[in-house]
Amino acid sequence: MSESARAANQAARKRPGLRERVRATVQAEVVEVAHRLFTEQGFDRTTVDQIAAEVGLSRASLFRYFGTKEDIVLGRLEETGHQIAAELAARPDDEQPWDALRRAFDALTRINEAAPPEQVLSYLRMLQETPSLRARHHEKQLGWQKLLVPEVARRLGADPDRPEDTRPSALAAAALACLDAASTAWVACEGTVPLAVLLDRAMGALAK
Template sequence: MSETARTADKPPRKPPGLRERMRATVRAEVVEVAHRLFTEQGFDRTTVDQIAAEVGLSRASLFRYFGTKEDIVLGRLEESGRQIAEALAARPDDEQPWEALRRAFDVLTRMNEAAPEQALRYLRMLQETPSLRARHYEKQLSWQELLVPEVARRLGISPDRPEDTRPSALAAAALACLDVAATGWVACEGTVPLAVLLDRAMSALRE
């Protein structure tokens, strides 16, 4: 199926309403303030009350936007997962699934290259905070669920066949490579580009 045909099959996306836009604006402000405090004080030493006070919200109001303090840190990952899935779907149809997955991850490598110090601080916080590591794993499982249908399509199989584990295996392996590359990137203090580390990790499984 051509890119034009795939695009034509999709119904036009309804623009967000005023309430949704206002909610997104408040969420973005909370995330920005929280990340600054986390960087200055550390995740565990930063309280929800501090974050709420800086943004001008009550504690109860903040929890209407984010269920937990961890969600403030990891909220960006939901959007990242959607962006990766969209990038994967946009890759050429004749591209092999493994290569298409690698290229879809360019969404993340480009963001990290744009602000490497900020990205390193963020990843280091994820790796050094046990509660965040656990929630990060949960978020990546949701990424896998987003990627599997497109991987299955590229393999020419139905995503509704749980007995065929190839799509899940490819998506899970690609995400594991992404984690390994991110860990190495933090360990080397960003001296080697994340994209290079990711290429190395994913090439090792291709060989």
């Protein structure tokens, strides 16, 4: 296991303090209420004031937990990015970078498989149909790319002091593009084909 994988495992074992656990509980309640309202009314027609009122928070208090309305939908993506990066770092050192990236995305497919399919489909439809969410989602995925690039570079034996070596960034960006293509196809086929299968097809096309 690489040094980065060991560091990720140590971080995962560290138990959060009481304040962090309370914050996480409130955030989870806000997300649950907001997603219900978004599903019932649509993202654009749901106001922050409505969400805050249902949870029992003031508008100002809600914004202490989430910077924007979009972050209520996408706030968990930062944690997901760290999970994918940890999964990548834990892959065998002799595994090809592209194969390791594919297996790292298992962290995401497992999350989706653990939730009711219609709930995940509704979430992804909302992302695809709401311009402000699409833009914010793209920003979050750029953050994922930054997390993945160092480990891809290590596997390639790339020199981090040579920014002209575009291979690590290209591989990470291409893998995330395949993930987006698979997610779009999964929504289009109403989840009849597993996301993991669609992701295999997308990434397999670039491996040939």
